[in-house]
Structure formats: C-alpha cells, structure tokens
Amino acid sequence: MAKLYFRYGAMNSGKSTGLLQAAFNYEERGQRVLLAKPHLDTKGADEIVSRLGVARGVDFLIPHDAGLRRLFARHAHADAEGSLFDAEDAVRLAREVPPVACLLIDEAQFLTEEQVDDLLRIAVVDDVPVLAYGIRTDFRTRSFPGSARLMDIAHALEELKTICRCGRKAVFNARLVGERVVFDGDQVAIDGEDVRYESLCADCYLHVSDGRLG
Numbered sequence: 001m002a003k004l005y006f007r008y009g010a011m012n013s014g015k016s017t018g019l020l021q022a023a024f025n026y027e028e029r030g031q032r033v034l035l036a037k038p039h040l041d042t043k044g045a046d047e048i049v050s051r052l053g054v055a056r057g058v059d060f061l062i063p064h065d066a067g068l069r070r071l072f073a074r075h076a077h078a079d080a081e082g083s084l085f086d087a088e089d090a091v092r093l094a095r096e097v098p099p100v101a102c103l104l105i106d107e108a109q110f111l112t113e114e115q116v117d118d119l120l121r122i123a124v125v126d127d128v129p130v131l132a133y134g135i136r137t138d139f140r141t142r143s144f145p146g147s148a149r150l151m152d153i154a155h156a157l158e159e160l161k162t163i164c165r166c167g168r169k170a171v172f173n174a175r176l177v178g179e180r181v182v183f184d185g186d187q188v189a190i191d192g193e194d195v196r197y198e199s200l201c202a203d204c205y206l207h208v209s210d211g212r213l214g
C-alpha cells in the first residue's frame with residue numbers, strides 16, 4: 001500500500017526545492033511522476049519555482065472545486081501530449097504510458113479538506129504514493145485548511161526546517177509592511193508592493209508583533 005506524506009514548514013524552508021528534487025529522483029530511475037498544485041490567480045501560477053532558480057511547469061492545476069481523485073485519474077491516463085483517455089485509446093495508452101510512480105503536490109495548504117481526503121484515497125486505493133508539500137500556518141499563526149487536514153490524515157509528517165533571523169528554527173510566517181507586522185488581509189498570500197513575509201521563531205514573532213499571535 002502506498003502512503004500519503006506531508007512535508008511542511010514555514011515559508012522559505014525549501015519545499016519547492018525538495019519537491020523538484022524528489023521528482024528528479026524518480027525520473028532518474030526511469031519512473032513517471034505527475035506534478036500538480038492548486039489553481040490560484042498569482043504570478044507563475046502553473047510553475048513550481050525553487051528559490052535556487054530551478055523551475056518546472058506543473059502537469060495540471062487543481063481548481064478549488066475539483067474532485068482531485070478524478071482529476072488525477074484523467075491525467076494519469078493521458079498521453080504525453082495531454083490527450084485524454086478514451087475507450088478506443090485504452091489499450092494503446094496502457095502500453096505506451098507507464099503508470100504514475102508518484103504524485104507530487106506543491107502549495108498543498110491551499111487544497112480543500114475534500115481534496116486532501118482524495119489524496120489519501122489516491123495513495124491507499126489507487127496505490128500511488130503522494131508527496132504533499134505545504135506551509136503549515138498562515139501569517140496569523142492559523143492552520144491552512146489543507147494543512148490541517150493533512151496533519152489529520154497523512155501517514156507520515158516531515159518538518160522541513162528553516163532558520164529565523166536569530167538562528168533558531170522558524171515556525172511562523174509574519175506578514176510585514178516595512179518592519180511592522182500586519183494581521184489583516186486575506187489568508188492567501190498577496191504580493192503587494194510593500195508586503196513581504198519573513199519566517200520567524202515564536203520568540204521573534206512575539207517580539208515584532210508586540211505579543212500578538214494573530
């Protein structure tokens with residue numbers, strides 16, 4: 001039986017780098033992977049971009065209301081050009097398209113609970129390992145819905161670590177305007193002109209937030 005893995009961390013903890021490395025490792029062994037991420041209206045929406053400079057297009061985007069298991073099955077049975085499975089092609093495709101060895105999800109915090117449940121079904125019922133990468137909490141220190149559900153049901157949790165400005169492990173993501181922490185705005189990240197994010201330990205977060213936790 002395959003497993004659902006959740007690899008989580010603060011921002012800038014190397015999640016996309018880890019995902020692209022994992023994909024590379026599979027492909028180096030001649031295995032096929034699928035890369036996907038939730039559909040958001042942000043720049044570079046259909047790419048997975050590592051801070052180290054490596055980027056790669058996703059195989060499919062996940063609309064907010066999409067049934068993820070069905071979406072996965074459709075792409076798992078599409079040929080290299082993305083032509084979708086139909087009955088006449090079934091035999092040819094089964095011969096030409098190797099099975100998917102792993103499904104890799106970037107920005108998994110933005111999935112719905114139902115979509116995370118589908119990830120578990122893909123692992124357990126369809127027997128395809130799923131590696132989901134995401135941020136645990138938002139800038140108000142609250143869990144993202146997708147991350148909370150992954151914490152509930154993933155077989156394996158692995159924390160990816162990054163360093164706070166003080167040298168300790170960072171766990172929170174502060175939204176800053178200048179040097180001031182802000183607590184308003186949407187949960188989904190916004191690239192405003194002055195808005196930036198910094199990964200901080202609890203101590204530094206409470207220091208810059210004047211003791212607030214969101």
Ligand SMILES: [Zn+2]
Nearest residue numbers: 164166201204
């Ligand atoms: Zn710190």
